[in-house]
Amino acid sequence: MGFVLVVAMLLGSAPARQGARLRLGAARRPQRGQCRWQACDPEPETTPAVGNPIANLLGGKEGSGPIGLRPADGNPIANILGGSGKEGPGPIDYDVAGPNSNDRWSGSRATTQQLRDLAEQATSTREPSPIIPQWLPAPTWLWRQWRGTIVREVLPCDVLVSTLWAVVVAAFFYCPGPHFVWRAGLTRHLIAVERVWSLASSLVSFILSFFLTQSYTFWREVYVVVRQVQGRLNDVGLLVASSVRRDDNGSYTPEADEFLRVLGRHVRLYNILLYASVTTRFAPLATPAGLTQLVQSGALLEDERSALLEASTGQNAVLLWLSAECFSALTRGQLAAGSASCKSGLSTVLLDKLTELRSTAASISDKLSGRMPLAYTQLVQILVDLFVLTSPFALIHSVGSRVPPLVGAVGAVVGTALVAFFHRSLLNLAKYLLDPFGNTELYRTKDSGISINVATILQETNLGSERWRISGQWVPRRARPPAGTEAALQAVEAEAASKVANNISVLHSSEGGADSRSKADAELETVQ
Numbered sequence: 001m002g003f004v005l006v007v008a009m010l011l012g013s014a015p016a017r018q019g020a021r022l023r024l025g026a027a028r029r030p031q032r033g034q035c036r037w038q039a040c041d042p043e044p045e046t047t048p049a050v051g052n053p054i055a056n057l058l059g060g061k062e063g064s065g066p067i068g069l070r071p072a073d074g075n076p077i078a079n080i081l082g083g084s085g086k087e088g089p090g091p092i093d094y095d096v097a098g099p100n101s102n103d104r105w106s107g108s109r110a111t112t113q114q115l116r117d118l119a120e121q122a123t124s125t126r127e128p129s130p131i132i133p134q135w136l137p138a139p140t141w142l143w144r145q146w147r148g149t150i151v152r153e154v155l156p157c158d159v160l161v162s163t164l165w166a167v168v169v170a171a172f173f174y175c176p177g178p179h180f181v182w183r184a185g186l187t188r189h190l191i192a193v194e195r196v197w198s199l200a201s202s203l204v205s206f207i208l209s210f211f212l213t214q215s216y217t218f219w220r221e222v223y224v225v226v227r228q229v230q231g232r233l234n235d236v237g238l239l240v241a242s243s244v245r246r247d248d249n250g251s252y253t254p255e256a257d258e259f260l261r262v263l264g265r266h267v268r269l270y271n272i273l274l275y276a277s278v279t280t281r282f283a284p285l286a287t288p289a290g291l292t293q294l295v296q297s298g299a300l301l302e303d304e305r306s307a308l309l310e311a312s313t314g315q316n317a318v319l320l321w322l323s324a325e326c327f328s329a330l331t332r333g334q335l336a337a338g339s340a341s342c343k344s345g346l347s348t349v350l351l352d353k354l355t356e357l358r359s360t361a362a363s364i365s366d367k368l369s370g371r372m373p374l375a376y377t378q379l380v381q382i383l384v385d386l387f388v389l390t391s392p393f394a395l396i397h398s399v400g401s402r403v404p405p406l407v408g409a410v411g412a413v414v415g416t417a418l419v420a421f422f423h424r425s426l427l428n429l430a431k432y433l434l435d436p437f438g439n440t441e442l443y444r445t446k447d448s449g450i451s452i453n454v455a456t457i458l459q460e461t462n463l464g465s466e467r468w469r470i471s472g473q474w475v476p477r478r479a480r481p482p483a484g485t486e487a488a489l490q491a492v493e494a495e496a497a498s499k500v501a502n503n504i505s506v507l508h509s510s511e512g513g514a515d516s517r518s519k520a521d522a523e524l525e526t527v528q
Helices: 002-011 016-028 053-057 076-081 112-123 139-143 150-174 180-243 254-276 288-296 302-311 315-332 340-369 374-389 391-399 405-433 454-471 485-509 513-527
Strands: none
Touching (some): 150 391, 180 405, 254 454, 288 302, 315 340
16 A cells, blocks of 8 residues: 555656646647737737748748747658658647747737737836845845745645655554554564665765756856846947047037937847747747837837848847948948047957857857756656655654654654755755746746846846947047047048049949949939
């Protein structure tokens, strides 16, 4: 009977909330014929006419999903490689681990109101809470905390289930009733269980401690990368705002001010789409309906939305816009107006910052995809589960007949609860740290406080995108251009444009034909 109970509890030892997560995920998956990419709302978003060009090149089916994702029938790898697909076409595996909560459809299930709320959070500048919960070192303060702690995640379920299991085991050996003497006598045969449990305790503790250390290292690396991305965006804003063209009073020229405003908006848009690609919470903003909501929020223009849907490359397209805008401003003289060496140096630094931004941002999804091998995580989970499940048997034998049955039963139950609390706390904390953005539904509440607050990251970057433009609206006298510099630059530009216009006029008067005159008109329009 004891063996049967062990097997039963082993099969049902997964936390109840994980089972609820799986059932919820299955219930929330789009069914056949159900809208996958539009917001689930009476006013659905129309799908774009142009599909994913990358998927088309690879031979995939054209679709209208979130940027960078398109559904395909059967095995997508076999489709790309042109295989025969011996296993036959089947449903997409929704449970493949990935950045978006093991659910590639996570961005498709959002109502219009939810999209409005997400867009408001992503474009806000209020910073409602810190990026991670802050704490005080006082022991009394730490003991009183509940929200944002692993105790909150472990006690209601894991420790309770383990305690109930220990009560069942203790009742089997010590509860009066039929065959009581025989059941009580079985405790002396548990010596092998106790010895194995004692030997395994050191091994489990060591592996669990190492697993937690590796998980925290991973969490810290992701946090550092997040801050590095934020820092590179601020670097670009500082470089541009400090070298932009100014008038004799040190203020921005109208063209420079407009350039800084557009650049800041694209910085915010890049950051939003970046975290929409690596988090479940903001994934709906990468859908066509989400981009429409961003247009309504002023973070995106309609023609930019169409370009994003057509390119289907998400934040990478916006990063290209940022690069093109900076180097176009250098060419037009809006940045580093003056010596050629100044322009060359600024272009080199900007190029370094933008390429570093690209590589740093790309490393976020790379780290999330390779956070920990499945075999390692499964082994640690099995070791902890078996160790906790066998704890009542080992503790009951260690007590033996030296104490009254009631005391032995209570000791086994309390000991099992403590063992479960410490070991499952370490295990669950390690798994939570391996999900730094809180993408999975493993948490009982999404505001558990253990993950990095992505909304705060977005709002801090939104503030940073305007910080340098506002700070540079006035500069000290020594930082202003010499008197008459702006007028001299305008005169030089006017003289250059006049020379080009004269050359074009000569070309018009010559016998160059209609093609030459059309080319000259286009060149004149460009100069003007």
